[in-house]
Amino acid sequence: MSSSNELDLNAFVDGELTADQQAEFLEAMRDDPELARQACELGQLKAQLRLAYASPPPPRLRGGARVGASWRAIAASGILLVLGVVAGWLLPDDVERNRFVVLDADGRGQTPATAANDETRIVFHLTNADPLVAAELLDEVEGMLAAYQADHRPLRVEVVSHSDGLALLRQSLTAYGTRIHELAQRFPNLTFVACRNTIDRLRVERGIEVRLVPDAEVIDSGVNHVVRRQKEGWSYIRV
Amino acid sequence: MTRYLKFLLAGLIGLAVWTGATAAETGSAKQKVVYHINGDDPKQQVGALRNIQNHINAVGKDNLDLRVVMHGNGLSLVLLPDALKHTKGFKNANADAQQQAAIDNLKIQGVQFKVCANTVKGRMVNASEDLYDFSEADIVPSGVAELAILQSQGFAYIKP
Numbered sequence: 001m002s003s004s005n006e007l008d009l010n011a012f013v014d015g016e017l018t019a020d021q022q023a024e025f026l027e028a029m030r031d032d033p034e035l036a037r038q039a040c041e042l043g044q045l046k047a048q049l050r051l052a053y054a055s056p057p058p059p060r061l062r063g064g065a066r067v068g069a070s071w072r073a074i075a076a077s078g079i080l081l082v083l084g085v086v087a088g089w090l091l092p093d094d095v096e097r098n099r100f101v102v103l104d105a106d107g108r109g110q111t112p113a114t115a116a117n118d119e120t121r122i123v124f125h126l127t128n129a130d131p132l133v134a135a136e137l138l139d140e141v142e143g144m145l146a147a148y149q150a151d152h153r154p155l156r157v158e159v160v161s162h163s164d165g166l167a168l169l170r171q172s173l174t175a176y177g178t179r180i181h182e183l184a185q186r187f188p189n190l191t192f193v194a195c196r197n198t199i200d201r202l203r204v205e206r207g208i209e210v211r212l213v214p215d216a217e218v219i220d221s222g223v224n225h226v227v228r229r230q231k232e233g234w235s236y237i238r239v
Numbered sequence: 240m241t242r243y244l245k246f247l248l249a250g251l252i253g254l255a256v257w258t259g260a261t262a263a264e265t266g267s268a269k270q271k272v273v274y275h276i277n278g279d280d281p282k283q284q285v286g287a288l289r290n291i292q293n294h295i296n297a298v299g300k301d302n303l304d305l306r307v308v309m310h311g312n313g314l315s316l317v318l319l320p321d322a323l324k325h326t327k328g329f330k331n332a333n334a335d336a337q338q339q340a341a342i343d344n345l346k347i348q349g350v351q352f353k354v355c356a357n358t359v360k361g362r363m364v365n366a367s368e369d370l371y372d373f374s375e376a377d378i379v380p381s382g383v384a385e386l387a388i389l390q391s392q393g394f395a396y397i398k399p
Binding site for chain 1: 275277310311357381383384386387388390391396398
Protein backbone atom coordinates (compact mmCIF):
# COMPACT_ATOMS: atom_id res chain seq x y z
CA MET A 1 0.00 0.00 0.00
CA SER A 2 1.39 3.42 -0.92
CA SER A 3 1.94 5.93 1.87
CA SER A 4 -0.66 8.37 0.52
CA ASN A 5 -3.15 5.52 0.65
CA GLU A 6 -2.12 4.85 4.23
CA LEU A 7 -2.78 8.47 5.13
CA ASP A 8 -6.18 8.21 3.47
CA LEU A 9 -6.84 4.98 5.38
CA ASN A 10 -6.16 6.66 8.72
CA ALA A 11 -8.17 9.72 7.79
CA PHE A 12 -11.02 7.51 6.62
CA VAL A 13 -11.10 5.49 9.83
CA ASP A 14 -10.99 8.69 11.88
CA GLY A 15 -13.83 10.17 9.81
CA GLU A 16 -11.72 13.10 8.70
CA LEU A 17 -12.29 12.85 4.94
CA THR A 18 -14.69 15.12 3.06
CA ALA A 19 -17.80 13.52 1.59
CA ASP A 20 -16.20 13.36 -1.88
CA GLN A 21 -12.98 11.84 -0.58
CA GLN A 22 -14.97 9.38 1.47
CA ALA A 23 -16.96 8.26 -1.59
CA GLU A 24 -13.72 7.87 -3.51
CA PHE A 25 -12.21 5.81 -0.72
CA LEU A 26 -15.27 3.57 -0.46
CA GLU A 27 -14.99 3.02 -4.22
CA ALA A 28 -11.33 2.05 -3.82
CA MET A 29 -12.23 -0.33 -0.99
CA ARG A 30 -14.78 -2.09 -3.17
CA ASP A 31 -12.11 -2.84 -5.78
CA ASP A 32 -9.46 -3.76 -3.25
CA PRO A 33 -10.51 -6.29 -0.59
CA GLU A 34 -7.09 -5.99 1.04
CA LEU A 35 -7.67 -2.27 1.59
CA ALA A 36 -11.12 -2.99 3.00
CA ARG A 37 -9.66 -5.52 5.39
CA GLN A 38 -7.01 -3.05 6.53
CA ALA A 39 -9.63 -0.36 7.11
CA CYS A 40 -11.63 -2.80 9.22
CA GLU A 41 -8.58 -3.86 11.24
CA LEU A 42 -7.44 -0.31 11.78
CA GLY A 43 -10.92 0.61 12.96
CA GLN A 44 -10.82 -2.24 15.48
CA LEU A 45 -7.36 -1.29 16.68
CA LYS A 46 -8.37 2.33 17.18
CA ALA A 47 -11.48 1.34 19.08
CA GLN A 48 -9.37 -0.85 21.37
CA LEU A 49 -6.89 1.97 21.87
CA ARG A 50 -9.73 4.35 22.75
CA LEU A 51 -10.86 1.86 25.36
CA ALA A 52 -7.38 1.31 26.78
CA TYR A 53 -6.82 5.04 27.10
CA ALA A 54 -10.34 5.87 28.24
CA SER A 55 -10.58 8.50 30.97
CA PRO A 56 -6.94 9.61 30.91
CA PRO A 57 -5.58 11.41 33.98
CA PRO A 58 -6.73 15.05 34.05
CA PRO A 59 -4.17 17.60 32.87
CA ARG A 60 -2.31 19.34 35.70
CA LEU A 61 -3.52 22.84 36.47
CA ARG A 62 -1.10 25.48 35.30
CA GLY A 63 0.64 26.97 38.35
CA GLY A 64 -0.25 30.45 39.50
CA ALA A 65 -3.53 30.78 37.64
CA ARG A 66 -5.71 29.83 40.60
CA VAL A 67 -3.71 31.27 43.47
CA GLY A 68 -6.50 33.69 44.29
CA ALA A 69 -9.08 30.94 44.80
CA SER A 70 -11.10 31.34 47.96
CA TRP A 71 -9.95 29.58 51.11
CA ARG A 72 -13.38 28.13 51.51
CA ALA A 73 -13.04 26.15 48.28
CA ILE A 74 -9.59 24.91 49.30
CA ALA A 75 -10.82 23.92 52.73
CA ALA A 76 -13.77 22.07 51.18
CA SER A 77 -11.50 20.17 48.78
CA GLY A 78 -9.16 19.33 51.64
CA ILE A 79 -12.01 17.88 53.68
CA LEU A 80 -13.27 15.95 50.63
CA LEU A 81 -9.80 14.57 50.08
CA VAL A 82 -9.52 13.40 53.67
CA LEU A 83 -13.00 11.85 53.46
CA GLY A 84 -12.00 10.11 50.21
CA VAL A 85 -8.85 8.65 51.73
CA VAL A 86 -10.78 7.39 54.77
CA ALA A 87 -13.57 5.95 52.58
CA GLY A 88 -10.95 4.21 50.43
CA TRP A 89 -9.53 2.64 53.57
CA LEU A 90 -12.92 1.42 54.75
CA LEU A 91 -14.10 -0.06 51.39
CA PRO A 92 -14.43 -3.86 51.53
CA ASP A 93 -11.90 -5.91 49.58
CA ASP A 94 -14.40 -7.59 47.27
CA VAL A 95 -15.18 -4.28 45.60
CA GLU A 96 -11.53 -4.26 44.63
CA ARG A 97 -11.73 -7.77 43.20
CA ASN A 98 -14.71 -7.03 40.97
CA ARG A 99 -13.05 -4.17 39.23
CA PHE A 100 -12.27 -4.47 35.58
CA VAL A 101 -8.94 -3.02 34.68
CA VAL A 102 -7.36 -1.96 31.42
CA LEU A 103 -3.88 -0.57 31.14
CA ASP A 104 -3.15 3.12 30.87
CA ALA A 105 -0.20 4.66 29.07
CA ASP A 106 2.12 3.90 31.98
CA GLY A 107 0.99 0.29 32.14
CA ARG A 108 -1.00 0.84 35.34
CA GLY A 109 -4.58 -0.24 35.73
CA GLN A 110 -7.67 1.92 35.37
CA THR A 111 -11.08 1.08 36.68
CA PRO A 112 -13.83 2.09 34.28
CA ALA A 113 -16.46 -0.22 35.74
CA THR A 114 -17.40 -2.21 38.79
CA ALA A 115 -19.64 -5.26 38.64
CA ALA A 116 -22.86 -4.64 40.57
CA ASN A 117 -22.86 -8.13 42.06
CA ASP A 118 -20.80 -11.29 41.74
CA GLU A 119 -22.34 -12.16 38.38
CA THR A 120 -19.73 -13.33 35.88
CA ARG A 121 -20.19 -11.61 32.54
CA ILE A 122 -18.31 -12.65 29.45
CA VAL A 123 -18.45 -11.35 25.91
CA PHE A 124 -17.04 -13.65 23.23
CA HIS A 125 -15.93 -11.90 20.05
CA LEU A 126 -16.12 -14.11 16.96
CA THR A 127 -14.52 -12.77 13.77
CA ASN A 128 -13.69 -16.07 12.11
CA ALA A 129 -15.85 -18.10 9.69
CA ASP A 130 -14.20 -21.46 10.44
CA PRO A 131 -16.99 -23.89 11.50
CA LEU A 132 -14.52 -25.82 13.69
CA VAL A 133 -13.76 -22.67 15.66
CA ALA A 134 -17.50 -22.00 15.99
CA ALA A 135 -18.13 -25.57 17.19
CA GLU A 136 -15.43 -25.23 19.81
CA LEU A 137 -16.91 -21.92 20.92
CA LEU A 138 -20.41 -23.39 21.29
CA ASP A 139 -19.00 -26.34 23.25
CA GLU A 140 -17.16 -23.99 25.59
CA VAL A 141 -20.14 -21.72 26.08
CA GLU A 142 -22.51 -24.62 26.72
CA GLY A 143 -20.13 -26.27 29.17
CA MET A 144 -19.69 -23.06 31.07
CA LEU A 145 -23.40 -22.18 31.20
CA ALA A 146 -24.24 -25.70 32.40
CA ALA A 147 -21.55 -25.66 35.09
CA TYR A 148 -22.62 -22.26 36.44
CA GLN A 149 -26.29 -23.29 36.37
CA ALA A 150 -25.52 -26.47 38.30
CA ASP A 151 -23.69 -24.49 40.99
CA HIS A 152 -26.32 -21.70 41.03
CA ARG A 153 -23.68 -19.14 40.19
CA PRO A 154 -24.90 -16.13 38.14
CA LEU A 155 -23.46 -15.89 34.64
CA ARG A 156 -24.22 -13.90 31.49
CA VAL A 157 -22.71 -14.72 28.13
CA GLU A 158 -22.85 -12.81 24.87
CA VAL A 159 -21.49 -14.08 21.57
CA VAL A 160 -20.80 -11.13 19.27
CA SER A 161 -20.36 -12.20 15.66
CA HIS A 162 -18.78 -9.65 13.44
CA SER A 163 -17.00 -9.54 10.08
CA ASP A 164 -16.43 -13.14 8.84
CA GLY A 165 -17.75 -14.39 12.17
CA LEU A 166 -21.26 -13.36 11.11
CA ALA A 167 -21.40 -16.69 9.24
CA LEU A 168 -22.37 -18.34 12.54
CA LEU A 169 -25.66 -16.41 12.58
CA ARG A 170 -26.47 -16.36 8.86
CA GLN A 171 -29.25 -18.77 7.93
CA SER A 172 -27.63 -19.68 4.62
CA LEU A 173 -24.15 -20.30 6.05
CA THR A 174 -24.44 -21.54 9.63
CA ALA A 175 -23.90 -25.19 10.39
CA TYR A 176 -25.43 -24.77 13.84
CA GLY A 177 -28.86 -23.11 13.47
CA THR A 178 -30.62 -25.82 15.48
CA ARG A 179 -27.95 -25.93 18.13
CA ILE A 180 -28.03 -22.15 18.54
CA HIS A 181 -31.81 -22.29 18.94
CA GLU A 182 -31.61 -25.08 21.54
CA LEU A 183 -28.93 -23.25 23.50
CA ALA A 184 -30.88 -19.97 23.43
CA GLN A 185 -34.01 -21.80 24.64
CA ARG A 186 -32.18 -23.61 27.39
CA PHE A 187 -30.17 -20.62 28.68
CA PRO A 188 -31.96 -17.26 28.93
CA ASN A 189 -28.63 -15.78 30.08
CA LEU A 190 -27.06 -16.44 26.66
CA THR A 191 -27.38 -13.92 23.81
CA PHE A 192 -26.21 -14.11 20.21
CA VAL A 193 -25.45 -10.71 18.76
CA ALA A 194 -24.91 -9.76 15.11
CA CYS A 195 -23.09 -6.65 13.87
CA ARG A 196 -25.20 -4.30 11.74
CA ASN A 197 -22.12 -2.73 10.12
CA THR A 198 -21.18 -6.12 8.73
CA ILE A 199 -24.72 -6.73 7.48
CA ASP A 200 -24.77 -3.32 5.76
CA ARG A 201 -21.34 -3.83 4.28
CA LEU A 202 -22.37 -7.16 2.75
CA ARG A 203 -25.41 -5.47 1.16
CA VAL A 204 -23.46 -2.50 -0.23
CA GLU A 205 -20.34 -4.31 -1.35
CA ARG A 206 -21.64 -7.67 -2.50
CA GLY A 207 -25.38 -7.21 -2.89
CA ILE A 208 -26.09 -9.85 -0.23
CA GLU A 209 -29.31 -9.52 1.80
CA VAL A 210 -28.34 -11.20 5.05
CA ARG A 211 -30.97 -13.34 6.76
CA LEU A 212 -30.15 -14.09 10.37
CA VAL A 213 -31.18 -17.07 12.49
CA PRO A 214 -34.23 -16.10 14.59
CA ASP A 215 -32.29 -16.13 17.87
CA ALA A 216 -29.87 -13.38 16.82
CA GLU A 217 -30.08 -9.83 18.16
CA VAL A 218 -28.69 -7.00 16.06
CA ILE A 219 -26.52 -4.14 17.37
CA ASP A 220 -24.99 -1.13 15.61
CA SER A 221 -21.37 -2.21 15.59
CA GLY A 222 -19.68 -5.35 16.85
CA VAL A 223 -16.49 -3.51 17.76
CA ASN A 224 -18.33 -0.76 19.59
CA HIS A 225 -20.35 -3.35 21.45
CA VAL A 226 -17.38 -5.33 22.76
CA VAL A 227 -15.70 -2.08 23.77
CA ARG A 228 -18.87 -0.95 25.56
CA ARG A 229 -19.15 -4.27 27.37
CA GLN A 230 -15.57 -4.10 28.57
CA LYS A 231 -16.19 -0.59 29.89
CA GLU A 232 -19.17 -2.01 31.77
CA GLY A 233 -16.90 -4.54 33.42
CA TRP A 234 -17.43 -7.61 31.27
CA SER A 235 -14.59 -10.00 30.62
CA TYR A 236 -13.59 -10.17 26.97
CA ILE A 237 -12.50 -13.26 25.09
CA ARG A 238 -11.48 -13.13 21.47
CA VAL A 239 -12.45 -16.42 19.86
CA MET B 240 -7.29 33.26 64.71
CA THR B 241 -8.38 32.66 61.10
CA ARG B 242 -4.75 32.87 60.08
CA TYR B 243 -3.88 29.91 62.32
CA LEU B 244 -6.84 28.00 60.94
CA LYS B 245 -5.54 28.60 57.42
CA PHE B 246 -2.11 27.24 58.38
CA LEU B 247 -3.69 24.23 59.99
CA LEU B 248 -5.78 23.51 56.91
CA ALA B 249 -2.83 23.96 54.58
CA GLY B 250 -0.92 21.46 56.70
CA LEU B 251 -3.79 18.98 56.59
CA ILE B 252 -4.11 19.23 52.83
CA GLY B 253 -0.39 18.71 52.42
CA LEU B 254 -0.53 15.62 54.62
CA ALA B 255 -3.50 14.20 52.70
CA VAL B 256 -1.83 14.74 49.33
CA TRP B 257 1.34 13.10 50.59
CA THR B 258 -0.58 10.08 51.98
CA GLY B 259 -2.52 9.77 48.72
CA ALA B 260 0.63 9.87 46.63
CA THR B 261 2.27 7.17 48.78
CA ALA B 262 -0.81 4.97 48.48
CA ALA B 263 -0.83 5.39 44.69
CA GLU B 264 2.81 4.32 44.49
CA THR B 265 2.35 1.11 46.43
CA GLY B 266 -0.93 0.39 44.58
CA SER B 267 0.75 0.13 41.18
CA ALA B 268 3.20 -2.52 42.36
CA LYS B 269 2.69 -5.13 39.63
CA GLN B 270 1.19 -5.04 36.19
CA LYS B 271 -1.16 -8.01 35.73
CA VAL B 272 -1.52 -9.47 32.27
CA VAL B 273 -3.00 -12.66 30.82
CA TYR B 274 -2.10 -13.94 27.36
CA HIS B 275 -4.72 -16.12 25.66
CA ILE B 276 -3.51 -18.94 23.38
CA ASN B 277 -6.01 -21.21 21.61
CA GLY B 278 -4.48 -21.62 18.16
CA ASP B 279 -1.91 -24.19 16.99
CA ASP B 280 -0.05 -22.25 14.30
CA PRO B 281 3.63 -22.72 15.22
CA LYS B 282 4.65 -19.38 13.72
CA GLN B 283 1.99 -17.55 15.69
CA GLN B 284 3.11 -19.27 18.89
CA VAL B 285 6.76 -18.34 18.33
CA GLY B 286 5.52 -14.79 17.77
CA ALA B 287 3.45 -14.89 20.95
CA LEU B 288 6.42 -16.07 23.04
CA ARG B 289 8.46 -13.25 21.51
CA ASN B 290 5.68 -10.74 22.37
CA ILE B 291 5.83 -11.93 25.97
CA GLN B 292 9.62 -11.52 26.13
CA ASN B 293 9.32 -8.01 24.70
CA HIS B 294 6.61 -7.25 27.25
CA ILE B 295 8.91 -8.38 30.07
CA ASN B 296 11.78 -6.32 28.63
CA ALA B 297 9.57 -3.24 28.54
CA VAL B 298 8.09 -3.51 32.03
CA GLY B 299 10.72 -5.50 33.94
CA LYS B 300 10.13 -9.00 35.28
CA ASP B 301 9.78 -7.82 38.86
CA ASN B 302 6.94 -5.47 37.93
CA LEU B 303 4.89 -8.08 36.12
CA ASP B 304 2.48 -10.91 36.97
CA LEU B 305 2.17 -12.55 33.57
CA ARG B 306 0.12 -15.71 32.91
CA VAL B 307 -0.38 -17.65 29.70
CA VAL B 308 -3.71 -19.51 29.52
CA MET B 309 -3.90 -22.30 26.94
CA HIS B 310 -6.94 -24.29 25.88
CA GLY B 311 -8.15 -26.21 22.81
CA ASN B 312 -5.54 -26.25 20.06
CA GLY B 313 -3.50 -23.81 22.13
CA LEU B 314 -2.21 -26.73 24.24
CA SER B 315 0.02 -27.53 21.25
CA LEU B 316 2.36 -24.85 22.62
CA VAL B 317 3.51 -27.23 25.38
CA LEU B 318 2.57 -30.52 23.68
CA LEU B 319 5.57 -32.80 23.06
CA PRO B 320 5.82 -34.06 19.46
CA ASP B 321 5.61 -37.75 20.52
CA ALA B 322 2.18 -37.13 22.06
CA LEU B 323 0.56 -36.59 18.64
CA LYS B 324 0.21 -40.38 18.20
CA HIS B 325 -2.20 -41.07 21.05
CA THR B 326 -3.87 -37.71 21.77
CA LYS B 327 -7.10 -36.67 20.05
CA GLY B 328 -7.78 -33.68 17.82
CA PHE B 329 -4.28 -32.16 17.66
CA LYS B 330 -2.68 -31.40 14.29
CA ASN B 331 0.43 -29.80 15.77
CA ALA B 332 2.68 -30.45 18.75
CA ASN B 333 5.04 -27.53 18.90
CA ALA B 334 7.13 -28.13 22.03
CA ASP B 335 10.33 -29.01 20.17
CA ALA B 336 13.77 -28.31 21.65
CA GLN B 337 13.75 -24.70 20.51
CA GLN B 338 10.30 -23.93 21.93
CA GLN B 339 11.20 -25.74 25.18
CA ALA B 340 14.17 -23.40 25.58
CA ALA B 341 11.95 -20.37 25.01
CA ILE B 342 9.44 -21.65 27.60
CA ASP B 343 12.22 -22.33 30.14
CA ASN B 344 13.54 -18.85 29.60
CA LEU B 345 10.14 -17.24 30.25
CA LYS B 346 9.46 -19.42 33.31
CA ILE B 347 12.75 -18.30 34.86
CA GLN B 348 11.42 -14.75 34.53
CA GLY B 349 8.25 -15.63 36.43
CA VAL B 350 5.80 -16.38 33.61
CA GLN B 351 3.16 -18.98 34.55
CA PHE B 352 1.77 -21.35 31.90
CA LYS B 353 -1.78 -22.54 32.66
CA VAL B 354 -3.43 -25.55 31.02
CA CYS B 355 -7.19 -26.15 30.65
CA ALA B 356 -8.36 -29.36 32.36
CA ASN B 357 -11.31 -29.72 29.96
CA THR B 358 -8.93 -29.88 27.01
CA VAL B 359 -6.62 -32.33 28.80
CA LYS B 360 -9.56 -34.63 29.51
CA GLY B 361 -11.36 -34.20 26.18
CA ARG B 362 -8.29 -34.77 24.03
CA MET B 363 -6.82 -37.74 25.87
CA VAL B 364 -3.73 -35.87 27.05
CA ASN B 365 -1.64 -37.51 29.76
CA ALA B 366 -0.56 -34.18 31.21
CA SER B 367 2.51 -35.30 33.15
CA GLU B 368 3.97 -37.19 30.16
CA ASP B 369 2.67 -35.31 27.13
CA LEU B 370 3.17 -31.70 28.22
CA TYR B 371 6.57 -30.06 28.52
CA ASP B 372 7.70 -29.29 32.08
CA PHE B 373 4.22 -29.81 33.51
CA SER B 374 3.29 -29.65 37.18
CA GLU B 375 -0.13 -30.13 38.82
CA ALA B 376 -0.23 -26.45 39.77
CA ASP B 377 -0.40 -25.58 36.06
CA ILE B 378 -3.91 -27.03 35.67
CA VAL B 379 -6.97 -24.76 35.71
CA PRO B 380 -10.50 -26.28 35.61
CA SER B 381 -11.53 -24.30 32.52
CA GLY B 382 -9.36 -22.10 30.33
CA VAL B 383 -12.23 -19.80 29.40
CA ALA B 384 -13.42 -19.42 32.98
CA GLU B 385 -9.83 -18.69 34.07
CA LEU B 386 -9.62 -15.88 31.51
CA ALA B 387 -12.83 -14.37 32.87
CA ILE B 388 -11.76 -14.74 36.51
CA LEU B 389 -8.35 -13.18 35.90
CA GLN B 390 -9.90 -10.23 34.06
CA SER B 391 -12.29 -9.64 36.95
CA GLN B 392 -9.23 -9.59 39.23
CA GLY B 393 -7.73 -6.78 37.21
CA PHE B 394 -5.65 -8.67 34.65
CA ALA B 395 -5.40 -7.06 31.23
CA TYR B 396 -6.28 -9.44 28.39
CA ILE B 397 -4.05 -9.89 25.38
CA LYS B 398 -4.67 -12.25 22.48
CA PRO B 399 -1.52 -12.36 20.36
